[in-house]
Amino acid sequence: KDEVYRREMRQLESSWYSREQVERSKVRIQRLPYVESVAINQSPVAGRPDQVDLDVTVTERLSNEFSVGAGYSQNQGILFNVSLKQENFMGSGKRLFVNAARSAAVNDLRVTYTNPYYTADGISRGFTAYYRETKAKENLVSDYISDRVGGDVHYTIPLSETDSFRFSVGGEQRTVTQGDESPDHITQFLDKHGNEYTQILGSVGYVRDTRDRTIFPTKGQKHSVKLDSALPGSDLEYNKLTYNGSFYLPVTNDIIFSAKGRVGVGKGSGDLENLPFFDRYYAGGIRSVRGFKQNSLGPKDTEGKSQGGDFVTSASAELIFPAPFMSDAKSFRMSTFVDAGNVFADQDDFDAEEIRYSAGVGAIWLSPLGPFTLSYAKPLNKKDGDEDQVIQFSLGTTF
Template identity: 50%
Template sequence: MSPEVQRLIAGAGLVLSIVAPASLHAEEEGRFVIGDIRVEGLERITPGTVYSYLPLKVGDTFDPGRSPQVIQTLYETGFFSDVRLSRRDDTLVVRVEERPAINEVRISGNRDIKTEQLEEALRQVGLDRGRVFNRGVLERLKNELLQQYFARGKYNVQVDVEVEPLERNRVDVIIDIAEGQVARIRDIRVVGNETYSDETILDRFESGNAPWYNPFSRRDQYSKQRLSGDLERLRSLYLDSGFLNFNLDSTQVTLTPDFKDLYVTINVQEGEQYRIREVKLAGELIVAEDELRELLQVEAGDIFSRRRVTESAEALTRRLGDEGYAFANVNPIPEVDEENGEVDLTFFVDPGQRVYVRRIHFNGNDRTRDEVLRREMRQMEAGWYDASRVERSRVRLQRLPYIQDVNVETRRVPGSSNQVDLDITVEERLSGNFMIGAGYSQSDGVLLNMSLSEDNFLGSGNSVSVTLNNSQVNTVYSLSYMNPYYTLDGISRGFNLYYRETDAYEADISRYSSDRFGADISYGIPLTEYDTFRITPGIEGVDVITSDYTPDEIFDYLDREGNDYQLYTLGASLSHDTRNRTVFAEKGNLQRLGLDLSLPGSDLEYYKLSYRNQHYLPLRERLVLRLSGEVAYGDAYGDTSDLPFFEKYFAGGYRSVRGFEDYTLGAPGTRDSEGDPYGGNFRLLGGAELIFPPPFMQEADNMRMSIFLDAGQVYPTYEDFEAGEIRFSTGVGWTWLSPVGALTFSLAEALNDKPDDELQTFQFNIGASF
């Protein structure tokens, strides 16, 4: 019996009033046969509800000794705050006092914990609109709220709860929260460490002193969960360095009297460092032992590392998965020699049963047809399960422009030991886009753009785009269509119609204007899983318009070649792409070898060769090193005297070498007689970029920041190349994939500029593609 029920029964004068009037005090006279049961005091609850809980019914003999049982049964329903029993002749009278009903729960002052989370917690303990109000539950919830805020480092939080009575036995529950400020970490001290310094350890922590260069950092804001993660990182540091007996003795968090600052002390015992004496493979080795050993990242003589042992076991598991053993288990078993500080390591291999894929199910593709996703699959139905093919299928789906995320789950088929189903859940992104807007680019000036594009036309995976872009430099009208699976073998075919007006004067290069209009058809032929050959034949008309400010070099070229050209073009490229994503890639490599050619019979005969390489190296979670390089060369052939001036290469600006004005870089011989950039036939670019999420928006998927080093130069020809002419710059960049297009900003400093170079520290591009 609960204390509250006991108090209810044993309260002053209550027992006498509960049991009966004076006639019930007699020994035998207290018993009576219940002729009727009457319930009094009800407001919202129906009598039938009370009868359903009452352990008595009409016709039973009432014994005063059962009164406590009756009271406890009704009280434990939670509906009543008071229960009394009495007798009127042969009628048992049950007098109750209902608990009030909750009319509304109002929460205010909360910022760190969302209102929806608090309301859900209230519902789980029965505090919700229309429910019976229980003050005891409310007090427990108040204490839980305090603990939640304490875990977030807000020790001076105040939670005030007020109950406002209303008519008809109702109440409003008002919860007012004053969260206060997060306690700041003033110092973290590690005691007992000898192998690693405090600085080395704390550099791995997410908690600690805030860096001076980041005013938005929350590193010094205490969080119990974050500190727990830091302690696990500390444990991993030592276990990955051979300290098998490493132990975290204790962690003390000391608050200052005003609850605003705290100090953390971590006591550790390092123990001895262990080395691996022998590495063995045991169990059922489906794959040749020599091949499996090549996958191991540990060998005899190495310092024991838990991380490398785990990665070795995962590599073995993946290799077995490639053979169809989807549920293989590789268990690393260490045998520790405490006396000599050595470990014998045995990888016990249990492949389980080989399985094949019965069915592949797609979920979440509300707009995209099943066959569009299925054609990206490299794991086939009715084939042996292959872990590498399953992973490659996931990446291919993830690279589709209309798919945001992909999750693959391998599920056993009920009643079968050698079959599995693949459940693939995709999260689609909006594939259609109608955009009309304006922007500004330092290279192109004011931008007016309108585009209608659909990357997944009618769920077919085909893309259609109509674009109108207007800027001070370029006016572009285009219509394009692409079918990525023109044939079942994955050959793509696309069409493109375009018209482009260019005013080079507005770009601060050699002064001329041109109108270019054309059409082309493109075929993409997959050679391997990662290699694609693309060929694009087309036709283009070019009309060059001069002015009084046009330089002599262009007039001389037009005198030799004319100013109106009909060109038969051919583009060809060979690309190798292993990136995990096409936008904001985190790992992989992209290489492209390209050729753009005006075919014999054109009014101008020339070619342009280029090679580009981008390599993404993940350093740690969401920290990526991007290395890039490009070399490009163009020249004329046949009767044409030189590469056309409208096909020359330029450098400088956010597309190449940041910190230098757009199009202005160039070695001697790349400017015209007016002193404006004329371009060159040979371009060399390179760079390194450390990419990371913004410190103040760690979870943002559409933003990236970077620290970069750019290098590049343009030369009249490759024979004019001089390494000393290459320009370098360094700085920070920021890219945001906003709803109106990509926004890019950079703050750069030239490292070896010369007096004639045109510098531009801050560069940006808004509202235009890049």
């Protein structure tokens, strides 16, 4: 609908012309997930030398998608997925997402509905309901099985053109059972706290986003700070504070420099000193420190598996460029990168000498089955006990 695009315009009709507002309008429309490209051209009004018309041309992506597919991850094996995604539901700009996914590690059913203009001034409201079963052993971490069902309501309040405040509140019922190879720290935790938890979950966050687009951005920054809490009244009370940042700078018309960083810290509350074992941070893998096996970094349990930690830090620097053999492809990018990071038992255990580094090349293709990500990376300071994985890839649904 025309209204969906008009509400993103910051250059208003019958108002003073502003180049800045025209450019901002273009960026806002371009960042809609169902827009491929947008052009705004001006032309003089006949007989009105002090007036111009703006012609807005929008090329849309496929906004309604039903897919039945499969993919493959080195970490989780074959992935099956059935989903219905409508980014522009009935032409209203509302978003509906229904997803059912299955792999060796995860069974997931999720429904999300979001109205990005719940109020006329741009406050969004959404609802999520989900069921998720996780077999942690298949993720190469400490062995346990987690079943959880829950839901939440979430809001985003715009503070400016680039800044927003977000919060959510919801509830969850979780049941955890031991696996055949559960280590001592899980057995001790379940003996002390039981294996069924009713949780009241809340989050607050701040986001600043100046990127020119959400898919393959070429300039701008995104910074987010989020506090996730299991609130008083929950069977287990704890807090996680996480920062994620990314920066994009065009070097040439085709080459983009990108830098990303992440810092997370968690702590228990009440009778919990640390995060529960099923909600810890992990590091290593294609979405963290490439060249090291998925979730393999950091403290190990009594079975020799990664048990995660309460403090994580990671960073990467990349040069992103189109493939030399297909420079006109809008859905394919390559990169050369350096990664760094690790996870620690808590912030007091942080040791800069334990940061792991890697370097390599990568590629991402937005295929019909979902994103295909490939990396070839070499650890630069592998130590005893580290598990490397030089070639890493993932195809299809991400869990």
